[in-house]
Amino acid sequence: MRESLRKSGINIIGDIPWGTHFCQFYQTKEDLMDILVPYFKAGLESNELCVWITSRPLEVEEAKEAMKKAVPDIDFYLEKGQMEIIPYIHGYIKEGVFDPDRVMNDWIEKIDQVMASGYDGLRASGDNRWLEKEGWDDFVDYEKKVDAFVDKHHVIALCPYYLDMCNPAEIIDVISNHEFALIKKKGKWEQIENSGRKRAEKEATEAAKSWKSTFDAVPDLIAIIDNEYRIVRANRAMAARLGVTQEECVGLTCHCAIHGTDKPHSFCPHRQLLKDGAEHTTEVCEDYLGGYFGVSTTLLHDSEGKLIGSVYVARDINELKQEEHRICRYNSILEGINWIFSNVMQAKTEEELGNACLSVALEITGSQFGFINEMGADGLLHDIAKSELGWEQCLMYDKTGHRCPPNDYIVHGLYSSVIKNAKSFFTNDPLSHPDSIGLPNGHPPITSFLGVPLIQDGKTVGLIAVANREKGYSCEQQEDLEAIAPAVTQALQRKKEEQEREQAERALMESDERFRSVLENSLDSAYRINLQNKRFDYMSPVIERITGFSVKDIDASGSNGLLDHIHPDDRPRVTVEIVRSLEEGFGAHEYRFKCKDGKYRWLADHFSIIKDKTGMACFRAGIVRDITGRKKAEETIRLSNIYNRSLIEASLDPLVTIGHDGKITDVNGATEQVTGYLRDELIGTDFSDYFTEPEKAHEGYQKVFTDGTVWNYPLEIQHKDGHITPVLYNASVYKNETGTVIGVFAAARDITERKKAEEKIQILANAVESSEDAIITKSLDGTITSWNKGAEKVYGYPAEEVLGKNISMLEPDDLKGQIKHFSEKIKHGERIQHYETLRLKKEGTKIKLRAATPP
Incomplete structure (x- = not known):
């Protein structure tokens, strides 16, 4: 509020800022007009709404006449509503009672109307000569509230006090609630400063300057927002991002300035803060700001503890999101490859395996449908897998009138471009592509197409084709699909676990190599060091993202200071390389650097030496890249190789x-x-x-x-x-x-043990088969499972007539359930010794035999 100066109209005061609250001690109505008339004249000329609350001895009509002498067209301002001259009974008193809270609420509503009507602010004056002695204390409290209110808004307030009504103690009360007072001595107006307040303001001004410097130096986008979603203040970074000046930010609604909307979003953290009185943090993607930002809002209270808004901080996280996206792609591809190889052993048919591969291709490219084809000896493309959605949308019919998708494809059209050129390609306008031959009747519409060849031993053996990604395809989806294509080829060709593990490891290594460049593709920091004074002539700002140190920090440290941040184990090697480069003219090294947060990150530094005509080394210019991710990936691969070797050894x-x-x-x-x-x-x-x-x-x-x-x-x-x-x-x-x-x-x-077991089984089988005793085996439910020659001879049944039937068929009617009874005992761990019983032969006669029932 204090930055913008306004004309006071009063010579002894000069220009004053918004938030100025001062008083005037007068004795005559001429004293009042001497100050108030030029005061309001300046306000009208400065596009301010002016409110004059009068009291005796200067009534409303007299005030209008006084203003008319200074502002001849005062009637225009009165009709327009820019000037209000009202008696105290309408301004302070309602139903004969002075209610400080009601009057304050009226002023708050008035300033809202003022700002909404396009005025720069409010200029007010209210005479209190109507005040009775018994109401003095309430009015002093009211003045304190007015002082706090004026300080926070586009308001200038002048409070006239009739000097003869005030005793010395009351004069002190008045002055303590105002910045300064005007009093007439020997015919001249003098300004009396509130010394205590003046000292406090000086200290506050110095603190504000320091705070403003810090506020504007922060690279994050910061704004102070009030309860009405208005920007009260914005730092330099926020203003620059919005394309306006800091002054132009003030008064803008945050949702309009930042999001370009008429009202705040439901996810707005400031809105949530106002709702629940708690701090909030969220991530937003906002085109007005330029991409992804991490947004936080912190509670802002006034001196009385009342919530008056929030501190809104938006941190640019686009690079973080890009890195997360690259890592997400990397992880998705690795997960896809692992899923493909895990299905090699699980899939019962080539079609099942193909569908697993296709599901990965559809997921990583975001496609609606697709297929995997292989080249046949007949020169046609044959289906290995096709997506369910593609089949559901297909309305093609065969010659008999049955709905049927094609299974064999002639190599032409878009497929031909992939197969014959052995190269991937995509198009987001398939029907207009030079190789397109159109679509057969009933074929689902194709809005975009991406094809990748499957290559084995340098020969194209098939292709993966996907289609209808919602926003079309780009090189990113092509690279991702190319990354899994080798794994698909390998998975479809290999059937055993050992080969699958070998292929998965190789595919993983290939993916690591392919995507290491993606992980390392962050912005590099360029620099140039003056070798004479060891100072940096230039350092790109991205160094702060890499190390946490600003360009200013780096410049203050110099090259020798930065050397202290290199890990002690790496420092000797770096020093040797720097010395060597002075002779060679170039150099490169990798080292661990202690960042501002105290953590070490791996940096790669490639540089060259710039010499003058005499051959003296003048500058070292280079590029610093954060390779922490690459180092971690290399360590992961090393550990993975150790792990895989341990599996082989196990x-x-x-x-x-x-x-x-x-x-x-x-x-x-x-x-x-x-x-x-x-x-x-x-x-x-x-x-x-x-x-x-x-x-x-x-x-x-x-x-x-x-x-x-x-x-x-x-x-x-x-x-x-x-x-x-x-x-x-x-x-x-x-x-x-x-x-x-x-x-x-x-x-x-x-197979040593297996051979021994087979020999034992064969010996036992020969013994059973050659035995003249009836040897029968059955399951626990009584089903006959074997029947030797001895059993055929004893019972008269050939094996084919009894196998699979229940053994109870051999029991006479009076012994039914005997075998089942013995079986139940065996189930409970009992052993049945030899016993004599009767059984039925095929012709129905009973035979007496001695039996044993081992488990």
């Missing part, structure tokens, strides 16, 4: 990798155990040398190179102590990032 099955020459390139601990040789002894030797049949082992791994895989290939591993271990080998080729086969990955399963 396998009980012997695992081995073989090169094209048949030499072993790597083994796990299980291979060491089964052969008796250490890993270093095995690597570089012939794979075939460790089997009882070396030629068969040689043929096995050569078959893998030829066919791509072998399954359950029987071999016998020979330990160096002569022990033989029968195994079944499963193996497949593995490739590098370019798709070139670089070796064979083989896993052996020890």
Whole structure:
């Protein structure tokens, strides 16, 4: 309020700011007119609404006449409503009573009307000569409230006091509630300052200057907003972002200035603060401000503790959001790849696996529908998977009139562009694309299209196509779909867990490499150091986002000061590189830098030395990049490799990798155990040398190179102590990032125990089958599950007539339930010894036999 000066019209005072509240001691009506007439004349000329509350000895009509002499067209102002001259009985008294609170509410309503009507502010004066002695204390309290009210609004108030009505104590009361007083001495008006208030104002002014400097230096957008959503003050950053001056911000409604709306949004933190009296924080995306901002509102109270508004702070978080978006994309792709490979073992059919891959493609691109096709030997594209939504919207019919989507596609149109060029592309106007051949009748409408080829061993084997993203496609969706395409190709080609894990690790590494640049693609900070004075000639402001130190902080520290912030373990290496660069003319190093928040961040510094004509080094110019994210990613990959190696070593099955020459390139601990040789002894030797049949082992791994895989290939591993271990080998080729086969990955399963078990089972089966005793097995519910030759001979039934039937068929009627009774005992852990009983033969005769029922 105090920044804008207004003409007072009173020579002895001069210009005064809004919020000025002063008084006049008078003795005659001429004294009143001497001050009030020029006072209100200046207000009318300054586009202020003027209110003059009169009392004897100067009545309303006399006041109008006095004003008319100074302002000939006063009637115009009176009719317009810019000048109000009213008696005290309308201004102060209602129904014969002076109510301070009612009068204050009237002034508050009046200032709201003033500002709404386009006036710069309110200029008022109210004579209190009507006041009786018994009402003095109430009026003094009223003056205190007026003083507080005037100080916070576009108001200037002059309070005339009839000197003969005031005793010395009352004069002190009056002066204490006003900034200064006017009194006439020896025919001249003099200004009497309120000394206590003057000192307080001086201190407040100095504090305000300091506060204003800090307020304007903050890069965040800050505004003070009142209870009516009006901006009371805005800092330099807020004004600049809104494209206006700080002065022009004052009086604007925040929702109009910041959001461009006629009323506040429901999520408005200032609105919520006014509603519940609590501080609020939220994130908004606002075009008027320029993107994403973190917004907070803090309670603002007056000296009496009344809520009068909030401090609104908006921090630019666009870079943070971009980084979050990049990380989100990175994580979504990694999650998608993991989901694809986790479905390799779970999917029962290629179609199920294809649908899992397609669901990932649709999710990461935000597409409505799509499909995955593979190239067939017939030169057509064949469906692996198609989205449900695409099928639901398809109204194509076959020759018999049944609704049916196409399953085979001729390679032409948009698909041809992807397949034949082996390159991805997207279009947001498919029908106008040069390669478009239109859509068949009943095909769902295509508003946008994105296709990515599936490539294996350098050959295009199919494509992923998605369509109808709500806002169309961009390079971002193309890159994301390209990132998962290799995983889709690998998943559709591999069937075993070992190969899937190998492919997932490689896909993860490929994704890490592809997106590391995205994570590191933050704004870099450029700088130039004067090597003579060790000061910075230039440092781009983004350094503050990276380190927390402002350009001013950096400049004050100089290059030597910044060296102290480098991690002690990195400092010697950085110093050596700086010295070396003076000879080489360039340099680069990575180091940990202690930021303003006390945390270390990894920085990469690439620089060159600028020399003068004599060869003397004058400047070092470079670029600083925050590589903390990259360092963390590298550490994650390192730990991931350690973890994956530990999984391989934890396998009980012997695992081995073989090169094209048949030499072993790597083994796990299980291979060491089964052969008796250490890993270093095995690597570089012939794979075939460790089997009882070396030629068969040689043929096995050569078959893998030829066919791509072998399954359950029987071999016998020979330990160096002569022990033989029968195994079944499963193996497949593995490739590098370019798709070139670089070796064979083989896993052996020890089948020693299985062979022993098979031999025992066979011996038992032979014994059962050759026994002349009737041997029958049944389930717990009584179903016959086996029936040997002895049973056929005893009971007369061939096996095919009884298998699957209930054993109660062999019980005579008088013994029905006996077998079930024994079964119940067996269920409870009892053992049934030999017993004699009767059973029925096929022809119906009873036979007496001795039986046993083991569990």
